[in-house]
Each structure stands twice: as structure tokens, then as C-alpha cells.
Amino acid sequence: MTAATDSSPLLARPMRFLRADIWTVGTIFFAALIATPILTVLILAASPSGDIWNHLASTVLPRYIRTTLGLMAGVGAGTAVIGVAAAWLVTLCRFPGRRVFEWALLLPLAMPAYVVAYVYTDILEYAGPVQEILRQVFGWSSGRDYWFPEIRSLGGAASMMTLVLYPYVYLLARIAFLQQSACVLEASRTLGLGPWRSFFSVALPLARPSIVIGVSLAMMESLNDFGTVDFFSVETLTAGIYDVWLNMNSTVGAAQLATVSLVFVLALIGAEKWSRRSQRFYSTSSKYRPLPNYHLKGARAAIAFAVCVLPIAFGFLVPAGVLLNYAARFYEESLSANFLTYAGNSLMLSSISAALAALLGLFMAYGVRMSGNPILVAASRLASVGYAVPGAVLAVGVMIPLARADAAIDGLMRNLFGIPTGLLLSGTIVAVTYGYLVRFLALSYGTAESSLAKVTPNMDGASRTLGMSPGRTLRRVHFPLIRGSVLAAAILVFVDCMKELPMTIILRPFNYGTLATQVHQFASDELLEESALGALAIVAAGILPVIILSATIRGTRPGHSGEKG
Amino acid sequence: MKKFIVCLGLIALLPLVPPPAAGEANLKEASPGEVNLYSYRQPFLIKPMLDEFTKRTGIRVNTVFAKKGVLEKIKATPGVADAVLTSDVGRLNDMSEAGVLLPVKSDILEKNIPVQFRHPGGLWFGLTMRARILFVSKKRVKQAEATSYEDLTKPGLRGRVCIRSGKHVYNISLIASIIAHKGEAATRIWLEGVKANLARKPGGNDRAQAKAIYSGQCDIGIGNTYYMGKMQTNRKKRAQRKWAASIRIVFPNQAGRGAHVNISGAAIIRGAKNRTNAVKLIEFLSGDFAQKFYADQNFEYPVKPGVPVSPIVKSWGDFKADTISLTTVAKHRRAASKLVDLVDFNNSTKSSNN
Amino acid sequence: MSSLLLENIHHAYGENRVIRGVSAEISGGEFVCLLGPSGCGKTTLLRLAAGLEPLMNGKIIIGGAIAADPKAGIFVPPEARGAGLMFQDYALFPHLTIFENIIFGIPNPAPDRLRSVREGMDDMGIADLADAYPHMLSGGQQQRAALLRAMAPRPKVLLLDEPFSGLDVSLRAQVREETLSLLKKTGVAALMVTHDPQEAMFMSDRILVMNRGKIEQAGTPREVYQFPATEYIARFLGQTNILPGIVLDSGYDEIMTSIGPVPCLSMRGLEFGTDAFISIRPESFMLEPDGPFQAEVMGIRYGGHYAILEVEIVGEIGKGQRLRIHAHSNWRIDVGERIRFRVIPDFVTVIEDAAPNGD
Known part of the structure; x- marks a missing residue:
């Protein structure tokens, strides 16, 4: 990589007016569409909520915020360390098992956090086998005789989430490392820095934008998680939102708390932007030599092996093993007649949503790149905060405008043609798909945005001056260049949709179920064993995409398409 | 590349394809032979009863199972759902306060359901009853040591009590009933007393409290009656039978106001398009077949007088239930939730390390 | 008829007025250099001409057609201007072969166009590299491919942004001559940006010397060298x-x-x-x-x-x-x-x- 050229970014100069081309109009339209439910929640939050706010502020709000910050910090640090270390090792080092770790490290992604929480509670709580054995071995008679970390705690929740969320960081860091030119690393080595210092002073800072995105995704997921924190009674903002909503019967209060959590997200996004500041990371060099491979031997290889195998074991193998065991014993109870239908529904909903999210994310990111107009940038940002809003709250935000739209369409159709259309949107899986998009667009938009940012604007310029319209430039230049990232985003969305619960439950039509709702109906009645089959099916459905994902990012290394090796 | 885009595009268009039969019910207004039901109760608990209902009447039941957002859904799309089934009186109360319920006058319902288990204006109807009781260790708790909710604050129980999250709807309901009887100040002192006695930070579910007692982490827990029945009779999960076996059931406050009870219930939604069918469904659920099913399969107490409880439940003996109006209890839920916040109940400083 | 006409161009980035009233005209077959130190606005001028930068003030006419005229509300997008641009970093598409890169701008090439592309590759000595990917090429080979790519759609005017700055000295002279001979053969009007006076004098029919957003002198290399105005x-x-x-x-x-x-x-x-x-x-x-x-x-x-x-x-x-x-x-x-x-x-x-x- 050489220093960036002195050419200014393509059309990225703020213009004083918006041009009415399809990209600008389309981006604004989609951004508005996706932001509507979020705005609905904000509008809801603007109504008075009685004395709830006083109560919250004087009692739990500081605690909620403290706990939430603690959780986010824990998950952020945990996912960053595991994700970056594993990505660096499998990308630049050679040691036994590396080829398997490359994809296996992604597996925990398919595991719902609350399932992992259930499994580890069984294992690690006082009555669980671990403490049981400890007590027998050391002759302790009760909990007063020894110290053991309490799993139902903030630390426990952060650990559980770290186990299933680190793959975000791993994935993005790995892509970033793969896309780094060997030259910068070599330059650093020739300047007298050892491999370790080269990593910390060159490779890591260069990969930082991707890592920061991965970490902030993980933190946002931890922010909106309810299943785990509820099970552990860890009082985060999201737990508070549900409490205010369901126990104090105040939708408005819940929306207000959700707004507070949005502030967290905006701060996070702000921090991410700030960390990038004016740096631009175009890969200006078109020369890519094979990345160096550090051959690890002996103790080093063993350490590398452990660093990679532990997250896989704890984040996937152990919970999957427990689930498998349960599923084998309880498949009669859990294999209802609708199981296959539910699996089909899950697959279809998730594929549709993943495809739509990938297309919309790419469209909007490209639209923003083309125009650079601050209005567009802000709109797209707003459209991608849905990721951090607790699903059930967001579902309410989805439901209200959809129902309004339905009423409007129904009235119009009745008046014009005498045909009542009923709940065309809110009563069908359109609502669920829309909900998923609102929730997960951040994944595909963020990925598309950051990978587009790595394409030098001169590529746009070259294509445009060679007679290609913006659309054809996207198709012929950008898309092939960032195809891997777009596919990666689609797969992330797919896996997340498979796991998604609260929105599916609230927005689905009558008699409609998915694997996640199947898991939920048992899990909500404390029947983890019976829910295992469904959970396992979700995990299984996630494995193939995850392996494809790994193969895809392998190919994201520029120049890989042309030559083997 | 083109193929990829075309593929993505085709997949993206899929939602426009009308969904198969199941989802179609709500595209049109429900046909006369249907009833649309929102259920807080798990499908596997109610499906056999609904199937029987359909068999007898020919009326198809379309269901959505959800535990959150139901009230908002009813408000946003009025007329879509006809009836709602809940597992707690609090939800019914929320809905009646929100004005989304339709009053029903039905001789069958009034005959089947005693007056304390239904809304005076016919807005909602209790279908089953459960008590929130004490699970106590057979080995480590003496008969007289804990006989009431108030006993849980006794100094002798320091470090021996465990409970699920104070914010859980079952505990909120219990706390609300104590507020209804004794006022907020006394309830706060009670909560603080329980907190001081906790063996560990509140968490897990009701069965987890039994497990903790079995393993010796604590001696006394709080749980719903039917969980005891489910643990005692669990064929496949032998461990749960062991947990249950280590526990004695104590119906609290038998010398006083009686044990706190809650109901699962049903209501008709304002604007219901299939009102008649919906009333038929609730009537069916209050009838002998369904009441017996609830009793046998889920170890709940049927509300209909004369319907026998299951043998297991019978073996626990009769108990005196708190007769305070459930509507009154429900009104204190918000206060109960706030008290839990005020005493910081869920952040017990006690933990397994003591 | 002029191939490129710039009329009283003004441009600013925020408060920074980078171009302050530039007018220039380039006729068919002419090779003109914009010569100036870095930061004088010459690259911006090139990007304005190509349409990669929205014009604020002035008028740009390419091949007789108005390409940009903010007063009249006209902004022809870059793909419709018929201006080829060759980038300093070549901007070859890394996912396409050299041949695919070169024919990128002619999506459905007629046989004769293909033939002339092949001839061009022969002339420039990169015919053997048709199926190679950009990262496999040396700097000089990349430069030639980028030039051929910019020329392939037969633009009305070719804009070159420091096209030789990435080459080492010994190669530079040779590539300059090759480039000139290709351009003269096709007769396309060319506007090249450079900061190297030797290069400008060697290659140009005319030199426009730019300083602080203005053209300080225009003339043949001889005129500009012998009789500098400032x-x-x-x-x-x-x-x-x-x-x-x-x-x-x-x-x-x-x-x-x-x-x-x-x-x-x-x-x-x-x-x-x-x-x-x-x-x-x-x-x-x-x-x-x-x-x-x-x-x-x-x-x-x-x-x-x-x-x-x-x-x-x-x-x-x-x-x-x-x-x-x-x-x-x-x-x-x-x-x-x-x-x-x-x-x-x-x-x-x-x-x-x-x-x-x-x-």
C-alpha cells in the first residue's frame, strides 16, 4: 500500500443541494422506510408516561446504565481479544488445525445466546456437575466453604454473550487482515519491528475500522439481548424496558427507555466514526504478494491451538453437545407435526430477509458514497440503529405504521374497486420480513459501507469516464470487488434472522411458526430439553452458511480470483 | 454476477407471493367457521383442547402464541383477533384497563366460573387457578420454621432462601397481593427481609429453586404449584423427580389470609368479528372436558366446581386460598414492580460464596 | 472545432478557492499539458472536465456539446461526456484481466473495435498479458494497459493525470514516446496534467502553466521556456x-x-x-x-x-x-x-x- 493519491474522493464533496437521481431518491426512500419504526418508537416516547420516569431516575436508571455499560464493556473487550487474536493466528500463522479453525471459529455465531446461557447455568451453577465434583473432591459441604464465580451475574452474562458474539469480530478482522498487503508488514519488519510489534503498530491499526465495526455490532447485540439477562436477572436497560412495559404496563415508558438505549448506540456509532476520523484506508497498491506465514512450532503452536480451540469448544461444541443429547432423548416431545413447516418457514423468511438486506444495504451504501450529502449520511445512520433496539419494542414500532398503511390501502381499494384488502402487510409475513430488515440492515449496510470505503474512488472515476452509468459501475466494478463482503453480510443477516425471536413472535400471522418460536414455546415453559431439537435445527441451518462464509472471505483477498495460490 | 443479482432479486420478491393456507386466514376477514386467538399460553399446553373444540363444533381456531406485545397488537390492528388466553391475571387487567375487552354475558360461563375468578363486568374469565407456594427442604427445614410468606423474613432463615427474579410476573403478582393486604410500607420491609435472607442472587425459573434446594444451596424457595406436579411426574427427567422428592410443599398463610393464587384466563376482544365463536370457545374451556384436561395435564386447579384435581395435586391436600379480588391485586402490580426496584431486590449481595 | 473548451472555470472546496477563472481550449489532435506545482488545482481541473467533480462556475464544452454549465443547470454525467481519463494510480480493476480492463468501456465491441484493441496491445507490447491480472504486471505494463483502456472507447478528449509519475526514469522516457506515438496515430486531443517541466516540454504541443488556481502562461514549449511571462x-x-x-x-x-x-x-x-x-x-x-x-x-x-x-x-x-x-x-x-x-x-x-x- 502506498500513500493515498492526492485525488479527492469521488463526488464525495458536500453539495449544497440534493440531486434527484435514482440513487439519491432511492437511498432516502429506503432509509425512510427502514427508519419509520424507529421514529415510531421515538414518537411513542414523546408522550407523557406519568410518574414512571421519576421512579426510574430515582431508583434503577443509574443501575441500568451502569450494568448496561458494564455488559457492553465486557462483551466489547472479550469479543475484541478473542476475535482479533483468533483472526490473526489463522490468517498469518501456520499451526496444526488452522484450516479447520478458519471456519469452525465462526460456528458459535449460529448459537442463540440464551441457549448457551441455559446450558452453562446447568453446568456451572451450585447444583451443576462442576461444583458438585469440586465439593466431592475437596470435601466442602456447602457454598459457604468455597468461592466459585456466580454464573447468574453480570460477568456471567457478558461471558455467555462473548462466546456467541466474538465471531463478528473474528469475521471482520479476518477479512481486514486478508486484505492487507504483505508490503506493509514487510515494510514494518524492515524498519526493525518484530512480528509482535508489527502486529500492534501496523496490522492492528490498519484493521481497526473493521475490528471496531465488529466490536460495536457485538456490543449492540449485547445491548438489546433480553433472553440472557432475564434468565440471569441482570438489570440492563433492555431488562428495564421489558419491566416498565410489562410489569408497569407502560408502553410509553418502555419507548422512553428504548430511546435512552438509542443514545448508547449513537454514542457507539460516534465513537466508531471518531476512531476513523479522517483516515481513509484505500488499498492503493494493486500489488498483492502472498501474506507471510509464521510457522509456529512447539509451545507456540500449542498456545495458538488453544487460543483457537477454546472459543470453539465453549461457544459451540459444549452447548451443541448438550443440545444434541437433549434432542436425542426428547425428540418425541419436540418433533411436532409442524416441525418441518417451521423449518421451511425459518429458511424462507431468513433467506428473503438476508437477500433484501444485502441488496438494500449495498444500494444505500453506494447511494451515500455517490452523493456524500450529509442528509443522506444521517438518514442511513438512522436506518441502521434498529440493530440495537430491543426486538419486541421495535416490533411495536413496525406494527403501528404497517397497520396504518393497511388501513389506508384497504380504504383506498374499497373506494376504488370495492375490494377490501384487509391486513395486506401487518397480517402477513411481509411484516416479519420488514421487521427483520429494520433490525438487521445495520449489518449489511455497515459491511457494504466499510468495504466500499476500501475501493479507491479512482475506480469509480475510471468506470464512469469509460462510459458506465453509476448503476453499471456498481454492477461491474464495485460489486465484484466487494462481493465477498456483501455475501458475508447476507449470511450474517441470515443466521441472525434464524435466531430472531421477539419480532417474529409479535409480528407473525396466525398459525405461523418458525424454529425460533418453536424453541421459545418450550423454553418459555422451562422445558430446555424439549426445545433442544429446534435450537439444534437453528444451529444446523447456520453451519452451512457459516462454512460458505469462511470460504468466501478466503477469496476476498484481492487477486485471488485470478490465480490459484 | 448478473445471475447473483437476479437470484437475490427473485428471493427478495418472495414475500409478495401469498403465504400458504395457514397465513391466509387473516388476509380476508375470518370466515364464519373460525376464531382467531392470541395466546400467552404455550401451544403444546392448549392444542389438544383446541383440537377437541374444533372436532366438536367445526370451528377452526387460528392461534398466535406470544408473551409480549399482544396488547399493542390488539390496539394496532383492531378486529383481527377475537379472543385472548393469558397465563396471569395481570395481563387481563392491563387489557381491561386499556379498554380493548368486550363484556360478555353468558349463563354457561357464570355457572361454570365462581364469581371471584371472573371480572364483575364480564370482561374476563378465569379458567384455571394456581397457588404460589413454598418449596421447603424435607431434611433441613422443620415443620414450624416456615408456614407463611412473612416467615421468609425470619432471622433464622438467613442465607437459606432462594427465589427467581423479583421482576418475574409471578413474583410481581405475589408482591402485589401483599401490598393489597398490608400496604406498601410493610411490603417494602418484607421484601428487604427476604432479600436479607437470600442464599443467592435471584435468578433461574421456579424449577431452578427446587434444584437449588435439592443440591443444598438453599433450603426454602417459592414456586407455582403446577411446577411441583410437573417435576414429580416427569417420566424422562429423573433428576427433576429427585428435586421434587427432596421438597415438602407448604401452602403458606393457612392460619391467616390463605395462599396467594393467580389464574390463567380468557377474554373476548372488542371488535371481534367472530364473537359468537369466541364465546363458544371460552365456554368450552370452562366446561368439564377442558377443565379436566387442565387439571390432569398441567396440574392446575380447575375453576369449575366439581371438576376433580389430578391425583398428584390431590395428594398435596386441600388449601385455603387468598380470597382477595384478583382485580385488586392486579392494580398493585406497578407498585410491586417499583418496590422491587427500590429495595434493589435482584442485586442481592449474597451469593454462593456468602 | 475544439475538442475541449473550458470557459472561466471557478471552483472551491469550502473556503479554499482552488481554481480561479481558468479558460482554455484544446483542438483535435493537439497534446496540451497543464503544468504546475502540486496543489495548484490542475488535477481538480481535470476532474471537472471529466465530470467527476460538480462544476460550480463556468462552462465546459466537450466535442461541441455542453458538458457542464451550472447557470443553465446542465451537468452531463461523466459516462456521457466522451472524455477519457487516465489516473495517476492507473485505477485498473483488480478483478478483471488486462483485456477485460481494456474493453471495459466498450461493452459490446464490434469486430473492428476488438481488432484495433488487439493492435493497440501489440503496439504497446502487452499483447501477451491479455489474460493476466493487474497485480501481476509491472508499473510500465500497467501504465500501458491503463492508457489503452482510456483510449478504447475513442473519447473525444483524453485526460491524463500524471500518467508517468509512477515510472522510473529510464522507463519514463520510453513510455512517453510510445504514448505520444499512440496518441498521434489516433489523433485524439489530449490534456495531460504534470508537475514535471521536462515532461511537459518534451510532450506538448502547448503548455498551460498553472499557478495558484490560474493559468499564468500558455504557449508552445519553446515560448514558455524562452520567454516565461513571470x-x-x-x-x-x-x-x-x-x-x-x-x-x-x-x-x-x-x-x-x-x-x-x-x-x-x-x-x-x-x-x-x-x-x-x-x-x-x-x-x-x-x-x-x-x-x-x-x-x-x-x-x-x-x-x-x-x-x-x-x-x-x-x-x-x-x-x-x-x-x-x-x-x-x-x-x-x-x-x-x-x-x-x-x-x-x-x-x-x-x-x-x-x-x-x-x-
């Missing part, structure tokens, strides 16, 4: 001696300077008696035993085909004035020696504003 250009294009002087009567073709009268053909129409400065290029001095000026050699540098002498005037007029003089390499002169010389008028010009110094 001190800035005089110094930017090569070594020079700047002396203060007074313009003499029009009949004389001489200017009175601090070292005495110097012949000068370019008075820029200044009136008799006006104070002015003159620029005398080092090659404008001719060593002659009976030349009118006498100086002592203070230092000698060897420059290959000439020697650079640092001299100090020893005559009465202008005593102590230092000058830089080129002498043919065959002269054998030592430091401390006295030489005599005269000034030939070919590389002497009056410039409008300058501060004298003894550089």
Missing part, C-alpha cells in the same frame, strides 16, 4: 538569472540592466523607461574571447552535455553580480579563471514582476 514560470521551468533593468527605446531591442545593456527580443510591449526585470537563461550566454562582459569563475558543476559555471562580474558595471552560465562541455575552464562572454537574445525576456537575487 518569475515564477521562469524559475519553475528551469534555471535562470533574474536581473533588474529599464526598458530602452523601442528601436533598440535592448534592455539596460545592472550589468549593462542586454539584447532582448521580448519587451512585452513595455514603454521606454519602465522599470522591469529580465530573465536570462544560462544557455543564453555565449563564451567569446571578445565578449562585452567579463567575469571570474567561482565554481563549476558538470552537467553532461554542458558545464554550469558560477561567475561573478568583474567589469565596472555590475561588479560583483553573480550569474549562472552554461558552457559547452568541451570548454576547459578552471575556478579563478576569467572569462569573457556575450548574451544572445534567444533566451532573454522581460518579466513583469520579480524580485532580483543572486541565485
Whole structure:
């Protein structure tokens, strides 16, 4: 990589007016569409909520915020360390098992956090086998005789989430490392820095934008998680939102708390932007030599092996093993007649949503790149905060405008043609798909945005001056260049949709179920064993995409398409 | 590349394809032979009863199972759902306060359901009853040591009590009933007393409290009656039978106001398009077949007088239930939730390390 | 008909006015260089012409059609302008082969177009690399591919942004000639941006020297070099001696300077008696035993085909004035020696504003 050229970014100069081309109009339209439910929640939050706010502020709000910050910090640090270390090792080092770790490290992604929480509670709580054995071995008679970390705690929740969320960081860091030119690393080595210092002073800072995105995704997921924190009674903002909503019967209060959590997200996004500041990371060099491979031997290889195998074991193998065991014993109870239908529904909903999210994310990111107009940038940002809003709250935000739209369409159709259309949107899986998009667009938009940012604007310029319209430039230049990232985003969305619960439950039509709702109906009645089959099916459905994902990012290394090796 | 885009595009268009039969019910207004039901109760608990209902009447039941957002859904799309089934009186109360319920006058319902288990204006109807009781260790708790909710604050129980999250709807309901009887100040002192006695930070579910007692982490827990029945009779999960076996059931406050009870219930939604069918469904659920099913399969107490409880439940003996109006209890839920916040109940400083 | 017409272009990034009223015209078959230091706005001008930057003020006409005219609300997008642009970093698409890169701009090429592309690749010596990917090519090969790619759609005007700056010196000369011959063969009008005066003079039919957002001088390489209009250009294009002087009567073709009268053909129409400065290029001095000026050699540098002498005037007029003089390499002169010389008028010009110094 050489220093960036002195050419200014393509059309990225703020213009004083918006041009009415399809990209600008389309981006604004989609951004508005996706932001509507979020705005609905904000509008809801603007109504008075009685004395709830006083109560919250004087009692739990500081605690909620403290706990939430603690959780986010824990998950952020945990996912960053595991994700970056594993990505660096499998990308630049050679040691036994590396080829398997490359994809296996992604597996925990398919595991719902609350399932992992259930499994580890069984294992690690006082009555669980671990403490049981400890007590027998050391002759302790009760909990007063020894110290053991309490799993139902903030630390426990952060650990559980770290186990299933680190793959975000791993994935993005790995892509970033793969896309780094060997030259910068070599330059650093020739300047007298050892491999370790080269990593910390060159490779890591260069990969930082991707890592920061991965970490902030993980933190946002931890922010909106309810299943785990509820099970552990860890009082985060999201737990508070549900409490205010369901126990104090105040939708408005819940929306207000959700707004507070949005502030967290905006701060996070702000921090991410700030960390990038004016740096631009175009890969200006078109020369890519094979990345160096550090051959690890002996103790080093063993350490590398452990660093990679532990997250896989704890984040996937152990919970999957427990689930498998349960599923084998309880498949009669859990294999209802609708199981296959539910699996089909899950697959279809998730594929549709993943495809739509990938297309919309790419469209909007490209639209923003083309125009650079601050209005567009802000709109797209707003459209991608849905990721951090607790699903059930967001579902309410989805439901209200959809129902309004339905009423409007129904009235119009009745008046014009005498045909009542009923709940065309809110009563069908359109609502669920829309909900998923609102929730997960951040994944595909963020990925598309950051990978587009790595394409030098001169590529746009070259294509445009060679007679290609913006659309054809996207198709012929950008898309092939960032195809891997777009596919990666689609797969992330797919896996997340498979796991998604609260929105599916609230927005689905009558008699409609998915694997996640199947898991939920048992899990909500404390029947983890019976829910295992469904959970396992979700995990299984996630494995193939995850392996494809790994193969895809392998190919994201520029120049890989042309030559083997 | 083109193929990829075309593929993505085709997949993206899929939602426009009308969904198969199941989802179609709500595209049109429900046909006369249907009833649309929102259920807080798990499908596997109610499906056999609904199937029987359909068999007898020919009326198809379309269901959505959800535990959150139901009230908002009813408000946003009025007329879509006809009836709602809940597992707690609090939800019914929320809905009646929100004005989304339709009053029903039905001789069958009034005959089947005693007056304390239904809304005076016919807005909602209790279908089953459960008590929130004490699970106590057979080995480590003496008969007289804990006989009431108030006993849980006794100094002798320091470090021996465990409970699920104070914010859980079952505990909120219990706390609300104590507020209804004794006022907020006394309830706060009670909560603080329980907190001081906790063996560990509140968490897990009701069965987890039994497990903790079995393993010796604590001696006394709080749980719903039917969980005891489910643990005692669990064929496949032998461990749960062991947990249950280590526990004695104590119906609290038998010398006083009686044990706190809650109901699962049903209501008709304002604007219901299939009102008649919906009333038929609730009537069916209050009838002998369904009441017996609830009793046998889920170890709940049927509300209909004369319907026998299951043998297991019978073996626990009769108990005196708190007769305070459930509507009154429900009104204190918000206060109960706030008290839990005020005493910081869920952040017990006690933990397994003591 | 002009291929590219720029009319009174203004452009600013925020408060920073990078282009301040530039007008220029490039005709078919012409090769014009925009020469200037980095940051003078020349690349911006190129991007404005290509349509990669929205025009704020002025008018751009390409091939007779208005490409941008903000006053009339016209902004033709880059793909519809018929302007080819070759980037400094070549911007070859890394996911396409060299051949795919080159035909990128002609999506459904007719057989004759394909043939001419193949010929071009042959001429440029990259025919064998058709199926290679950009990262497998050397800098020079990438440069040729980028040039062919920009030329393939047969643009009305070709814009080149520092096309040779990434090449090493030995390669640069060769690639320049190849590029020129390809351009002359196709007859396309070309506008090249460069900061290298040698390159500009070598390649251009005309040079537009830009400084601080304005074109300071336009002319053939010879005109610009021999008769720079400003001190800035005089110094930017090569070594020079700047002396203060007074313009003499029009009949004389001489200017009175601090070292005495110097012949000068370019008075820029200044009136008799006006104070002015003159620029005398080092090659404008001719060593002659009976030349009118006498100086002592203070230092000698060897420059290959000439020697650079640092001299100090020893005559009465202008005593102590230092000058830089080129002498043919065959002269054998030592430091401390006295030489005599005269000034030939070919590389002497009056410039409008300058501060004298003894550089």
C-alpha cells in the first residue's frame, strides 16, 4: 500500500443541494422506510408516561446504565481479544488445525445466546456437575466453604454473550487482515519491528475500522439481548424496558427507555466514526504478494491451538453437545407435526430477509458514497440503529405504521374497486420480513459501507469516464470487488434472522411458526430439553452458511480470483 | 454476477407471493367457521383442547402464541383477533384497563366460573387457578420454621432462601397481593427481609429453586404449584423427580389470609368479528372436558366446581386460598414492580460464596 | 472545432478557492499539458472536465456539446461526456484481466473495435498479458494497459493525470514516446496534467502553466521556456538569472540592466523607461574571447552535455553580480579563471514582476 493519491474522493464533496437521481431518491426512500419504526418508537416516547420516569431516575436508571455499560464493556473487550487474536493466528500463522479453525471459529455465531446461557447455568451453577465434583473432591459441604464465580451475574452474562458474539469480530478482522498487503508488514519488519510489534503498530491499526465495526455490532447485540439477562436477572436497560412495559404496563415508558438505549448506540456509532476520523484506508497498491506465514512450532503452536480451540469448544461444541443429547432423548416431545413447516418457514423468511438486506444495504451504501450529502449520511445512520433496539419494542414500532398503511390501502381499494384488502402487510409475513430488515440492515449496510470505503474512488472515476452509468459501475466494478463482503453480510443477516425471536413472535400471522418460536414455546415453559431439537435445527441451518462464509472471505483477498495460490 | 443479482432479486420478491393456507386466514376477514386467538399460553399446553373444540363444533381456531406485545397488537390492528388466553391475571387487567375487552354475558360461563375468578363486568374469565407456594427442604427445614410468606423474613432463615427474579410476573403478582393486604410500607420491609435472607442472587425459573434446594444451596424457595406436579411426574427427567422428592410443599398463610393464587384466563376482544365463536370457545374451556384436561395435564386447579384435581395435586391436600379480588391485586402490580426496584431486590449481595 | 473548451472555470472546496477563472481550449489532435506545482488545482481541473467533480462556475464544452454549465443547470454525467481519463494510480480493476480492463468501456465491441484493441496491445507490447491480472504486471505494463483502456472507447478528449509519475526514469522516457506515438496515430486531443517541466516540454504541443488556481502562461514549449511571462514560470521551468533593468527605446531591442545593456527580443510591449526585470537563461550566454562582459569563475558543476559555471562580474558595471552560465562541455575552464562572454537574445525576456537575487 502506498500513500493515498492526492485525488479527492469521488463526488464525495458536500453539495449544497440534493440531486434527484435514482440513487439519491432511492437511498432516502429506503432509509425512510427502514427508519419509520424507529421514529415510531421515538414518537411513542414523546408522550407523557406519568410518574414512571421519576421512579426510574430515582431508583434503577443509574443501575441500568451502569450494568448496561458494564455488559457492553465486557462483551466489547472479550469479543475484541478473542476475535482479533483468533483472526490473526489463522490468517498469518501456520499451526496444526488452522484450516479447520478458519471456519469452525465462526460456528458459535449460529448459537442463540440464551441457549448457551441455559446450558452453562446447568453446568456451572451450585447444583451443576462442576461444583458438585469440586465439593466431592475437596470435601466442602456447602457454598459457604468455597468461592466459585456466580454464573447468574453480570460477568456471567457478558461471558455467555462473548462466546456467541466474538465471531463478528473474528469475521471482520479476518477479512481486514486478508486484505492487507504483505508490503506493509514487510515494510514494518524492515524498519526493525518484530512480528509482535508489527502486529500492534501496523496490522492492528490498519484493521481497526473493521475490528471496531465488529466490536460495536457485538456490543449492540449485547445491548438489546433480553433472553440472557432475564434468565440471569441482570438489570440492563433492555431488562428495564421489558419491566416498565410489562410489569408497569407502560408502553410509553418502555419507548422512553428504548430511546435512552438509542443514545448508547449513537454514542457507539460516534465513537466508531471518531476512531476513523479522517483516515481513509484505500488499498492503493494493486500489488498483492502472498501474506507471510509464521510457522509456529512447539509451545507456540500449542498456545495458538488453544487460543483457537477454546472459543470453539465453549461457544459451540459444549452447548451443541448438550443440545444434541437433549434432542436425542426428547425428540418425541419436540418433533411436532409442524416441525418441518417451521423449518421451511425459518429458511424462507431468513433467506428473503438476508437477500433484501444485502441488496438494500449495498444500494444505500453506494447511494451515500455517490452523493456524500450529509442528509443522506444521517438518514442511513438512522436506518441502521434498529440493530440495537430491543426486538419486541421495535416490533411495536413496525406494527403501528404497517397497520396504518393497511388501513389506508384497504380504504383506498374499497373506494376504488370495492375490494377490501384487509391486513395486506401487518397480517402477513411481509411484516416479519420488514421487521427483520429494520433490525438487521445495520449489518449489511455497515459491511457494504466499510468495504466500499476500501475501493479507491479512482475506480469509480475510471468506470464512469469509460462510459458506465453509476448503476453499471456498481454492477461491474464495485460489486465484484466487494462481493465477498456483501455475501458475508447476507449470511450474517441470515443466521441472525434464524435466531430472531421477539419480532417474529409479535409480528407473525396466525398459525405461523418458525424454529425460533418453536424453541421459545418450550423454553418459555422451562422445558430446555424439549426445545433442544429446534435450537439444534437453528444451529444446523447456520453451519452451512457459516462454512460458505469462511470460504468466501478466503477469496476476498484481492487477486485471488485470478490465480490459484 | 448478473445471475447473483437476479437470484437475490427473485428471493427478495418472495414475500409478495401469498403465504400458504395457514397465513391466509387473516388476509380476508375470518370466515364464519373460525376464531382467531392470541395466546400467552404455550401451544403444546392448549392444542389438544383446541383440537377437541374444533372436532366438536367445526370451528377452526387460528392461534398466535406470544408473551409480549399482544396488547399493542390488539390496539394496532383492531378486529383481527377475537379472543385472548393469558397465563396471569395481570395481563387481563392491563387489557381491561386499556379498554380493548368486550363484556360478555353468558349463563354457561357464570355457572361454570365462581364469581371471584371472573371480572364483575364480564370482561374476563378465569379458567384455571394456581397457588404460589413454598418449596421447603424435607431434611433441613422443620415443620414450624416456615408456614407463611412473612416467615421468609425470619432471622433464622438467613442465607437459606432462594427465589427467581423479583421482576418475574409471578413474583410481581405475589408482591402485589401483599401490598393489597398490608400496604406498601410493610411490603417494602418484607421484601428487604427476604432479600436479607437470600442464599443467592435471584435468578433461574421456579424449577431452578427446587434444584437449588435439592443440591443444598438453599433450603426454602417459592414456586407455582403446577411446577411441583410437573417435576414429580416427569417420566424422562429423573433428576427433576429427585428435586421434587427432596421438597415438602407448604401452602403458606393457612392460619391467616390463605395462599396467594393467580389464574390463567380468557377474554373476548372488542371488535371481534367472530364473537359468537369466541364465546363458544371460552365456554368450552370452562366446561368439564377442558377443565379436566387442565387439571390432569398441567396440574392446575380447575375453576369449575366439581371438576376433580389430578391425583398428584390431590395428594398435596386441600388449601385455603387468598380470597382477595384478583382485580385488586392486579392494580398493585406497578407498585410491586417499583418496590422491587427500590429495595434493589435482584442485586442481592449474597451469593454462593456468602 | 475544439475538442475541449473550458470557459472561466471557478471552483472551491469550502473556503479554499482552488481554481480561479481558468479558460482554455484544446483542438483535435493537439497534446496540451497543464503544468504546475502540486496543489495548484490542475488535477481538480481535470476532474471537472471529466465530470467527476460538480462544476460550480463556468462552462465546459466537450466535442461541441455542453458538458457542464451550472447557470443553465446542465451537468452531463461523466459516462456521457466522451472524455477519457487516465489516473495517476492507473485505477485498473483488480478483478478483471488486462483485456477485460481494456474493453471495459466498450461493452459490446464490434469486430473492428476488438481488432484495433488487439493492435493497440501489440503496439504497446502487452499483447501477451491479455489474460493476466493487474497485480501481476509491472508499473510500465500497467501504465500501458491503463492508457489503452482510456483510449478504447475513442473519447473525444483524453485526460491524463500524471500518467508517468509512477515510472522510473529510464522507463519514463520510453513510455512517453510510445504514448505520444499512440496518441498521434489516433489523433485524439489530449490534456495531460504534470508537475514535471521536462515532461511537459518534451510532450506538448502547448503548455498551460498553472499557478495558484490560474493559468499564468500558455504557449508552445519553446515560448514558455524562452520567454516565461513571470518569475515564477521562469524559475519553475528551469534555471535562470533574474536581473533588474529599464526598458530602452523601442528601436533598440535592448534592455539596460545592472550589468549593462542586454539584447532582448521580448519587451512585452513595455514603454521606454519602465522599470522591469529580465530573465536570462544560462544557455543564453555565449563564451567569446571578445565578449562585452567579463567575469571570474567561482565554481563549476558538470552537467553532461554542458558545464554550469558560477561567475561573478568583474567589469565596472555590475561588479560583483553573480550569474549562472552554461558552457559547452568541451570548454576547459578552471575556478579563478576569467572569462569573457556575450548574451544572445534567444533566451532573454522581460518579466513583469520579480524580485532580483543572486541565485
